Amino acid sequence: MAALRRDTRGIVDPDELLTRVRFRRHEPAEPLRRYVENYWFIDWDLAEPYASHVVPHPSVNLTFELYDDGDSGGGGGHGGGGDEGPTGTPVGVVTGVALGPFTRKLTGRGRVCGVKFRSGGFRPYAPDTPVLQWTGRELPVGDVFTGAPADAALAVTGPSDEHARVAALDAFLLARGAADDPQADLAMDLVDRIRTDTTVHRVGGFAAAQGLSVRSLQRLFSAYVGVGPKWIILRHRIHQALERAGSDAAVSWAALAADLGYADQAHLVRDFTATVGVPPTAYAPRNR
DSSP: OOOOOOOOTTBSSHHHHHHHSEEEEEOOOGGGTTTEEEEEEEEEEOSSOEEEEEOOOSOOEEEEEEEOTTOOOOSOOOSOOTTOOOOSOOEEEEEOOOSSOEEEEEOSEEEEEEEEEOTTOSGGGSTTSOGGGGTTOEEEHHHHSTTOOTTHHHHHHSOSSHHHHHHHHHHHHHHHOOOOOHHHHHHHHHHHHHHHOTTOOOHHHHHHHTTOOHHHHHHHHHHHTSSOHHHHHHHHHHHHHHHHHTSSSOOOHHHHHHHTTOSSHHHHHHHHHHHHSSOHHHHSGGGO
């Protein structure tokens, strides 16, 4: 099983985010690690509103969220607050793969306890529904996990002790159970190969290397990942470019475009700008 990731890949301007929120990851219980990548916790206590921006990974997320009454936000946060948590009504949300940039405005105090499923790992928890059905959608937890207790969000977000929140997430997922599904294992393995193998640039070549037809690969990803293999290849390209653009080191954009499999620098700049909102040269720290 892969080690708990420590990177901030996908977060737009992570240094700025981490000055305003408290962000950390936790490992799930051992029986859950087959399909769950990590838990992620964010808390905030802000005097002024702040907008967080993320270029999402191809993963389904389950979040339990708590804000002060009248405040809203999600996916970000800390400041102070100590053991005093927000005072609003907690909610549980299942978020499918987001196709575009994900922005949330954080205000006041808030707490989010999230579950990031491995790409391809959510289907065993909702085996009757192709993951494509959740793509681009946010749904109440009870609409996806039938029989989920009404107080699940309170059980997760209520404790002041962080380990108790981890235990509550473990208990929720262990009670739901996951169907044993070799196709989910295959989908997760293939997505991991795309993420870690920087030479994967074309769907046809990748499918052939795995002994699959392009159509079979597309059907598998539609059913288990929620997006197609081409989308995943492009998204991981942008994540790598975002990481390089956000570093302090000088970047040769032409060389990076070639490394990522683009025909030329212009295509990289076009995809980066369309996804992040600014060209990579403007995003670079020295030019902000």
